[in-house]
Amino acid sequence: AESKGRDIRAFVIGDRVVAAMRRTARGEEFRSNVHRGGTTEAVELDEEYQRVAVQSAQIMGLKVAGVDMLESDQGPMVMEVNSSPGLEGIEAASELDIAGAIIDYVANQVAFPELDVRQRLTVSTGYGVAELQIGDSSDLVGRTLATSRLRERDITVLTLTRGTRVVPNPKGSRELEAGDRMLCFGRLEAMRDLVPARRRRRARPVLEPLPPEAAEALATTHDEVVSPPPPTG
Incomplete structure (x- = not known):
């Protein structure tokens, strides 16, 4: 209902x-596809x-994708990730050469293939x-x-x-803030030292010894409970 026949x-x-x-x-018509007569605007x-769009394509393992999203009160809601999206509608709306951009991307991948950075x-x-x-x-x-x-720590x-x-x-002039996440390369031991120690276990209660009077009373009660009754007739 929020989308009102519209999507991104x-x-x-x-x-x-x-x-x-x-x-x-x-x-x-509730479907907004261009081939069903839907109108478009950049x-x-x-x-x-x-x-959200880029992450959705990456989750599906796609380098080229059309990601369809609804505009909801809670933000983008992904409806579909297309592995073979049409170009006519997006090129007409954006007036951009999307096909040329795909060709350039493929050419760059041939010249500079992706590497497994962690392994290399x-x-x-x-x-x-x-x-x-x-x-x-x-x-x-x-x-x-x-x-x-x-850098002095080899990170x-x-x-x-x-x-x-x-x-x-x-750059070196970049100021760091709480919540920043840094992808680092360096000595694992040095990077491990930067990870906060895990929260310690809760302290166990200290058991204080009973006062002598209480200990004596408890012992007397214990003897009465565990001592067998005297034999009868």
């Missing part, structure tokens, strides 16, 4: 949305819609890739990457994620 088609290539359009159904998606960066024993999150009480909060002394920050924004190869 986001066209994803690689790790970004290259174009998006809003489709509106015609008349009483739209600029905010970060949340772009993030494990070049020596004791080194690897890990994601570290900066906690509220971390001494890194308020420091810049240059003054964080991470290199590859990307920094803040909310939905990803900053690749962040």
